[in-house]
């Protein structure tokens with residue numbers, strides 16, 4: 058039996074969201090019996106068939122001007138060919154976003170990823186974590202330090218390179234999302 062594939066489609070202009078995407082992939086790879094696939098949005102034309110066969114697709118983008126990056130939206134619009142044929146209906150979906158500011162309108166970008174998944178008739182998997190760093194004993198090193206529920210958030214200081222940020226806590230949060238979706242994909246495809 059072939060392993061269910063959990064794909065990640067992401068854009069990263071300057072490498073920060075790529076670090077987050079790779080952390081999601083590491084989380085997927087923690088789950089045996091599932092295959093991870095990392096796809097740059099710009100190279101999606103090489104991967105449509107793999108995406109059509111995937112059990113889950115996790116979408117990721119930096120926040121540019123309060124929304125997903127244009128390169129990610131180009132992928133989203135190209136995916137309309139899949140939409141016409143309902144090819145992604147009932148696949149699992151999830152999302153992650155990364156911005157320079159602590160808030161930076163990340164929710165707006167994550168909502169764009171959610172809406173894309175719902176246009177395709179996909180099943181959205183949220184983060185499934187309690188918020189970190191929201192009490193007097195909390196710290197910026199907490200898992201889910203940015204307190205998201207619907208997807209994984211990361212914040213990358215704008216004067217630091219992708220070798221330094223997003224911080225380890227945000228990478229752990231991203232890995233948690235990958236692992237959660239991979240575990241859900243195993244359950245979702247059981248008996249299929």
Ligand SMILES: Cc1cc2nc3c(=O)[nH]c(=O)nc-3n(C[C@H](O)[C@H](O)[C@H](O)COP(=O)(O)O)c2cc1C
Nearest residue numbers: 069070071072073074119121122123156157158161
């Ligand atoms: C064109 C552009 C627009 C941006 N808009 C926002 C924004 O709306 N909110 C924010 O917090 N950061 C914004 N940023 C900062 C990026 O989200 C941040 O630098 C992020 O880490 C970039 O990820 P990347 O290296 O994967 O491209 C913007 C950066 C660029 C280049």
